[in-house]
Amino acid sequence: MFSFFKKSPKENTSPAPTQExxxxxxxxxxxxxxxxxxxxxxxxxxxxxxxxxFNELEEALILADVGVKTAQLLIKNLKxxxxxxxxxxxxxxxxxxxxxxxxxxxxxxxxxxxxxxxPFVLVFAGVNGAGKTTSIGKLAxxxxxxxxxxxxxxxxxxxxxxxxxxVAWGERNQVDVITQEKGDSAAVIFDAIQAAKARxxxxxxADTAGRLPxxxxxxxxxxxxxxxxxxxxxxxxxxVILVLDANTGQNAITQVKAFDEALxxxxxxxxxLDGTARGGVVAAIAGECPKPILxxxxxxxxxxxxPFSANSFVDALIE
Amino acid sequence: MLDQLTERLSGVIKTLRGQARLTxxxxxxxxxEVRIAxxxxxxxxxxxxxxVEEVKTKALGQSVITSLTPGQAFIGVVHEELTKLMGEKSxxxxxxxQPPAVVLMAxxxxxxxxxSSGKLAKWLKEQEKxxxxxxxxxxxxxxxxxxxxxxxxxxxxxFLDSSANESPVAIAEKALDYARRHFxxxxxVDTAGRLAxxxxxxxxxxxxxxxLNPIETLFVVDAxxxxxxxxxxxxxxxxxxxxxxIVTKLDGDARGGVALSVKEVTQKPIKxxxxxxxxxxxxxxxxxxxxxxILGMGDVLSLIExxxxxxxxxxxxxxxxxxxxxxxxxxxxxxxxxxxMKKAGGLSAMMDKLPxxxxxxxxxxxxxxxxxxxxxxxxxxxxTQQERRFPGIIKASxxxxxxxxxxxxxxxxxxxxxxxEQMQKMMKMMSRSGLTKMMRGMKGMIPGLRG
Numbered sequence: 001m002f003s004f005f006k007k008s009p010k011e012n013t014s015p016a017p018t019q020e021x022x023x024x025x026x027x028x029x030x031x032x033x034x035x036x037x038x039x040x041x042x043x044x045x046x047x048x049x050x051x052x053x054f055n056e057l058e059e060a061l062i063l064a065d066v067g068v069k070t071a072q073l074l075i076k077n078l079k080x081x082x083x084x085x086x087x088x089x090x091x092x093x094x095x096x097x098x099x100x101x102x103x104x105x106x107x108x109x110x111x112x113x114x115x116x117x118x119p120f121v122l123v124f125a126g127v128n129g130a131g132k133t134t135s136i137g138k139l140a141x142x143x144x145x146x147x148x149x150x151x152x153x154x155x156x157x158x159x160x161x162x163x164x165x166x167v168a169w170g171e172r173n174q175v176d177v178i179t180q181e182k183g184d185s186a187a188v189i190f191d192a193i194q195a196a197k198a199r200x201x202x203x204x205x206a207d208t209a210g211r212l213p214x215x216x217x218x219x220x221x222x223x224x225x226x227x228x229x230x231x232x233x234x235x236x237x238x239x240v241i242l243v244l245d246a247n248t249g250q251n252a253i254t255q256v257k258a259f260d261e262a263l264x265x266x267x268x269x270x271x272x273l274d275g276t277a278r279g280g281v282v283a284a285i286a287g288e289c290p291k292p293i294l295x296x297x298x299x300x301x302x303x304x305x306x307p308f309s310a311n312s313f314v315d316a317l318i319e
Numbered sequence: 320m321l322d323q324l325t326e327r328l329s330g331v332i333k334t335l336r337g338q339a340r341l342t343x344x345x346x347x348x349x350x351x352e353v354r355i356a357x358x359x360x361x362x363x364x365x366x367x368x369x370x371v372e373e374v375k376t377k378a379l380g381q382s383v384i385t386s387l388t389p390g391q392a393f394i395g396v397v398h399e400e401l402t403k404l405m406g407e408k409s410x411x412x413x414x415x416x417q418p419p420a421v422v423l424m425a426x427x428x429x430x431x432x433x434x435s436s437g438k439l440a441k442w443l444k445e446q447e448k449x450x451x452x453x454x455x456x457x458x459x460x461x462x463x464x465x466x467x468x469x470x471x472x473x474x475x476x477x478f479l480d481s482s483a484n485e486s487p488v489a490i491a492e493k494a495l496d497y498a499r500r501h502f503x504x505x506x507x508v509d510t511a512g513r514l515a516x517x518x519x520x521x522x523x524x525x526x527x528x529x530x531l532n533p534i535e536t537l538f539v540v541d542a543x544x545x546x547x548x549x550x551x552x553x554x555x556x557x558x559x560x561x562x563x564x565i566v567t568k569l570d571g572d573a574r575g576g577v578a579l580s581v582k583e584v585t586q587k588p589i590k591x592x593x594x595x596x597x598x599x600x601x602x603x604x605x606x607x608x609x610x611x612x613i614l615g616m617g618d619v620l621s622l623i624e625x626x627x628x629x630x631x632x633x634x635x636x637x638x639x640x641x642x643x644x645x646x647x648x649x650x651x652x653x654x655x656x657x658x659x660m661k662k663a664g665g666l667s668a669m670m671d672k673l674p675x676x677x678x679x680x681x682x683x684x685x686x687x688x689x690x691x692x693x694x695x696x697x698x699x700x701x702x703t704q705q706e707r708r709f710p711g712i713i714k715a716s717x718x719x720x721x722x723x724x725x726x727x728x729x730x731x732x733x734x735x736x737x738x739x740e741q742m743q744k745m746m747k748m749m750s751r752s753g754l755t756k757m758m759r760g761m762k763g764m765i766p767g768l769r770g
Contacts, residue, residue, distance in 0.1 A: 064546070065545040068359055127543065128434075129541065131429060137461075160469035160473075161462040161463070161468075162466075163462075164462035164465045165461045167461075167462075212568065214570060220690070245541075247541070247545060249548075250361055250545065272427075274514070275551075
């Protein structure tokens with residue numbers, strides 16, 4: 001169930017990462033989140049239920065960046081459930097919370113299927129420093145391991161040395177990178193799609209410059225990027241991905257909403273989950289503006305890019 | 320920035336209206352709103368709890384002076400406490416070391432260290448007239464050194480090249496030696512992003528610190544970070560003797576909770592805030608002003624400073640004289656004003672600093688459009704000198720030509736001419752009756768202010 005490409009015909013030939021391996025990594029990646037929730041939460045799952053107990057649970061959730069709104073909603077439902085099932089001991093609530101979190105997060109699961117089109121075009125958007133370029137590097141490696149041919153489009157023409165950064169990733173992965181001396185991202189990506197068609201490439205990964213949702217002119221610019229991509233290939237882009245730093249707080253909601261409005265996102269990539277980051281913001285997103293999560297970044301290694309599974313995520317979070 | 324916090328707190332005052340004095344029961348709701356507002360702004364929970372307690376104690380002890388409503392009194396307490404939370408006064412960089420004074424940058428991946436290094440170099444060069452050397456010890460992220468090199472080039476600040484094959488400590492020692500021999504005032508050392516739990520990397524930055532003995536060790540933190548920001552800050556603070564904090568991307572959106580909690584947790588002052596993607600986007604952090612901004616009182620002082628920094632005094636005086644003499648304010652003047660405004664960071668940067676009462680009628684999302692100013696400039700550029708001086712002569716056929724020249728519709732040209740006409744009236748009014756009346760007439764007249 002954790003296979004990288006659910007429908008990939010090439011899957012059998014690919015060196016699929018072992019379940020064990022990545023689950024451990026996810027767990028260790030999320031260890032801090034867990035520690036954090038655990039210090040608060042598992043210590044909490046003892047004793048009898050009362051209002052104070054629920055307040056403490058709410059705080060633990062807020063500390064994990066679940067957000068006030070979603071935390072309050074979870075607590076409210078948990079209280080109702082507790083009453084319904086006549087739960088009096090805190091310990092009995094743990095499986096209830098677990099299943100509630102899984103219910104909340106499982107709509108965010110989605111498989112990634114680059115065989116839908118050729119070339120399959122992905123555009124990466126996000127705020128400055130979210131990890132777009134690094135995510136592209138990791139994903140390129142992943143795709144290559146699964147025997148897809150990949151082309152990178154250096155669409156971040158704004159930040160100093162962003163192109164050089166992507167080129168370095170391309171060299172590491174032995175993947176070609178399309179760049180332009182001077183030009184805007186739309187033009188570079190357009191070129192890359194044309195090149196991919198000519199070279200029979202499977203997947204195009206298009207980088208863009210980091211931008212904050214409040215920078216309206218830059219949001220307009222990225223809309224244009226999308227329009228121009230459709231000119232190169234009417235069915236493209238096949239995925240429009242927002243790259244989100246797991247360290248982000250409630251601002252993540254604003255980011256998802258703003259980028260979705262501008263670009264109609266098809267999915268998210270959550271990066272830097274290996275840090276002290278809490279996955280909590282994912283729950284906030286699921287509660288307020290659900291978008292499927294295509295991958296999560298759980299480490300510094302090239303292959304530490306994993307599909308998202310609600311079950312494992314919640315397990316890693318509260319087990 | 321921080322709008323939502325401001326909004327919530329404005330709501331709080333309303334609930335307190337009509338109350339005779341602050342009591343435990345009537346400030347309960349207000350306190351809860353403050354708590355939620357701060358948590359939604361990603362202020363760290365422990366900080367929020369302490370803050371709310373503090374405000375409660377202070378507010379209850381507060382006898383409401385007759386001239387103040389309880390709401391105002393409550394806000395007064397919140398303001399005072401907010402200021403205290405962020406550090407009482409603004410603390411600049413300390414460069415009192417035998418040159419070169421070394422500034423070491425540290426932080427998580429993607430927090431904005433490299434961009435901040437560039438901005439800081441520019442600030443030191445221009446504001447403090449220092450001779451600055453930049454060097455990058457980031458041998459890990461592809462092209463990180465290249466990035467700083469390009470920034471340095473565009474800032475015309477000296478840059479010492481390094482390569483990904485060298486060890487960070489070796490680069491640092493080389494840079495220090497170079498800076499000494501070439502009499503630089505300040506050496507800014509950019510480092511790789513690192514996780515506080517990554518022991519090897521934390522040991523490395525400790526070694527860097529030892530080799531450099533920096534006078535300033537600045538922790539760079541992303542304003543959009545969540546609850547974990549304080550843990551990270553604390554972990555860095557435990558490893559490195561930090562001297563201050565730079566909060567970046569503070570223009571991003573409503574939240575800025577990090578700014579509130581980081582001082583409390585690290586006990587280190589916030590020295591700068593980074594706003595905007597341009598290299599001018601670095602401001603000295605003024606706690607009291609930010610507190611005012613949060614409470615919707617506006618940050619007029621920063622606005623004035625911005626203006627002084629970017630506005631061409633001679634231009635401004637020329638215009639003032641012209642108006643005083645009762646001469647006509649023409650489109651050429653209008654354009655030069657637009658250019659000045661753009662130099663000061665554009666409308667949106669200015670709007671951030673205006674009191675909430677003035678800006679609340681402007682839609683939050685997409686309210687201010689700096690691009691509209693460019694269009695107006697384009698339209699004016701498509702006019703002849705004659706037309707700029709005497710807009711009255713612009714009739715249908717000229718309008719058509721101007722619209723075609725600027726790549727806009729005739730309606731847009733019309734709109735500009737209408738706006739300009741009103742502005743001209745206002746200018747005349749101002750020369751007669753002063754500024755207050757003008758401000759009243761100002762609504763909806765600046766291009767780019769929709770709504």
